[in-house]
Amino acid sequence: MLSIANLPTDLYIDGSWAKPAQPRSFTVSDPATGERVAQVADAGLDDARAAVDAAAAALPAWRDTPPRTRAEVLRKVHLLMLERLEELARIITLENGKPLADSRAETRYAAEFFRWYSEEACRNLGSVSQAPAGGYRILVQHQPIGVVALVTPWNFPSAMGARKIAPALAAGCSVLVKPASLTPLSMLALADILAEAGVPDGVVNIVPTSRSGPLVDLWLHDPRVRLVSFTGSTEVGRILLKAAADQVLKTPMELGGNAPFLVLDDADVEAAVDGAMIAKMRNMGEACTAANRFYVGAGVYDAFVRAFAERMRAQKIGHGLDEANQVGSLIDAATRDKVEELVQDAVARGARVLCGGERLPGPGYFYPPTVLGDVPADSRVLSEEIFGPVAPIVRVASEDEMVELANGTEYGLAAYLYTRDLAKGLKLAERLEFGMVALNRGLVSDPAAPFGGVKQSGLGREGSWEGMQEYMETKYVAVEW
Numbered sequence: 001m002l003s004i005a006n007l008p009t010d011l012y013i014d015g016s017w018a019k020p021a022q023p024r025s026f027t028v029s030d031p032a033t034g035e036r037v038a039q040v041a042d043a044g045l046d047d048a049r050a051a052v053d054a055a056a057a058a059l060p061a062w063r064d065t066p067p068r069t070r071a072e073v074l075r076k077v078h079l080l081m082l083e084r085l086e087e088l089a090r091i092i093t094l095e096n097g098k099p100l101a102d103s104r105a106e107t108r109y110a111a112e113f114f115r116w117y118s119e120e121a122c123r124n125l126g127s128v129s130q131a132p133a134g135g136y137r138i139l140v141q142h143q144p145i146g147v148v149a150l151v152t153p154w155n156f157p158s159a160m161g162a163r164k165i166a167p168a169l170a171a172g173c174s175v176l177v178k179p180a181s182l183t184p185l186s187m188l189a190l191a192d193i194l195a196e197a198g199v200p201d202g203v204v205n206i207v208p209t210s211r212s213g214p215l216v217d218l219w220l221h222d223p224r225v226r227l228v229s230f231t232g233s234t235e236v237g238r239i240l241l242k243a244a245a246d247q248v249l250k251t252p253m254e255l256g257g258n259a260p261f262l263v264l265d266d267a268d269v270e271a272a273v274d275g276a277m278i279a280k281m282r283n284m285g286e287a288c289t290a291a292n293r294f295y296v297g298a299g300v301y302d303a304f305v306r307a308f309a310e311r312m313r314a315q316k317i318g319h320g321l322d323e324a325n326q327v328g329s330l331i332d333a334a335t336r337d338k339v340e341e342l343v344q345d346a347v348a349r350g351a352r353v354l355c356g357g358e359r360l361p362g363p364g365y366f367y368p369p370t371v372l373g374d375v376p377a378d379s380r381v382l383s384e385e386i387f388g389p390v391a392p393i394v395r396v397a398s399e400d401e402m403v404e405l406a407n408g409t410e411y412g413l414a415a416y417l418y419t420r421d422l423a424k425g426l427k428l429a430e431r432l433e434f435g436m437v438a439l440n441r442g443l444v445s446d447p448a449a450p451f452g453g454v455k456q457s458g459l460g461r462e463g464s465w466e467g468m469q470e471y472m473e474t475k476y477v478a479v480e481w
């Protein structure tokens with residue numbers, strides 16, 4: 001049984017645990033205490049190359065494995081993850097800082113990607129049609145793209161890996177995973193589960209490193225790698241997109257967000273507050289989908305702000321392993337300092353602090369749930385991604401102005417909208433320049449739904465049947481009939 005004491009900490013290459021070619025390691029710490037959780041093997045370029053060798057060698061057999069067999073393997077991964085939910089959740093909390101309830105939810109979410117793609121593996125549908133001029137037929141099929149490089153973030157160390165690995169395996173690809181150096185343990189913990197479920201050696205290779213740039217760059221310039229999928233900041237996404245251009249790789253990217261949360265004058269305020277708590281506080285705001293700015297109709301402003309601030313103030317803060325806590329430590333000093341800086345900037349410009357607003361003393365990177373009222377339009381907190389438990393609120397006079405404010409960003413990932421008038425909500429959703437709109441809901445994420453953004457929030461979609469298509473090439477055969 002996996003426990004934190006016998007966590008795998010080596011490189012997982014070709015179905016085996018391996019030491020790096022150069023004997024190096026890096027420390028993974030509990031963000032809440034600063035204590036060391038594990039010392040993890042630190043892959044270098046030779047290891048990165050060995051991982052591609054393994055993935056390339058494993059590819060033909062996996063690609064040719066019947067879809068039903070691949071589906072059954074994925075289904076087993078889903079079941080094993082649920083069986084080990086408590087251990088996996090504990091690992092997430094220890095390396096990331098989020099409270100156990102969030103870690104359990106993340107583990108279920110991650111496992112669900114394996115179930116969903118076990119179901120999709122057998123639905124690789126193509127088509128046959130008659131050429132318009134008659135005569136020949138147009139046969140369209142989808143084939144696995146090949147070896148894929150997956151670069152995963154620290155904020156959902158398990159689920160974001162699962163969201164990439166599951167569709168890649170369902171499609172018949174072999175995989176290289178570079179987990180975030182702050183949180184490599186969840187992906188390493190998945191390796192044994194994949195092996196136990198029947199994923200053949202070399203089909204998934206997990207390569208933690210503290211030197212991500214050169215290692216990923218090597219993968220992107222190896223002609224055997226055909227796709228890079230990344231979840232993280234727009235800034236890093238741009239660097240990867242430029243590097244990926246050299247080998248003309250396919251590049252699904254889930255990048256930054258600046259989600260607006262709109263509460264119309266006719267909204268059910270209680271429901272909007274429930275939704276705001278999820279949209280803001282899931283993962284303590286450390287999510288690209290997190291509500292980043294709240295635009296609230298003047299008619300419901302006071303009621304919404306009062307009730308929301310009360311709920312935020314009541315959240316209990318402390319170590320994520322203590323079941324009593326709903327807010328854990330942020331990931332690191334840089335994240336906490338940025339949150340603090342954005343709050344101070346808004347307050348200096350005239351925003352009112354309705355709760356929170358000061359970092360907590362002591363070890364860890366704790367920042368309390370914070371609500372800022374009447375936030376001036378030029379405050380940085382409205383235009384920059386907060387990645388923390390801070391909710392800036394703006395009073396807005398009309399729905400048109402709300403939509404204009406919401407769209408006034410280079411990002412376009414998720415938006416939230418509350419109204420009792422469904423027809424109006426659907427019309428406004430069409431005007432919102434975002435890849436995902438939650439209408440009277442505080443959560444968009446679902447393995448069965450196409451997750452992704454427009455504008456500078458990314459390219460492509462993860463989840464749903466579209467997520468598997470990212471890992472496939474379309475092949476057209478012109479057939480004389």
Ligand SMILES: O=CCCCC(=O)O
Nearest residue numbers: 155156287288289445
């Ligand atoms: O930071 C982005 C991760 C998104 C997590 C989700 O799927 O909701």
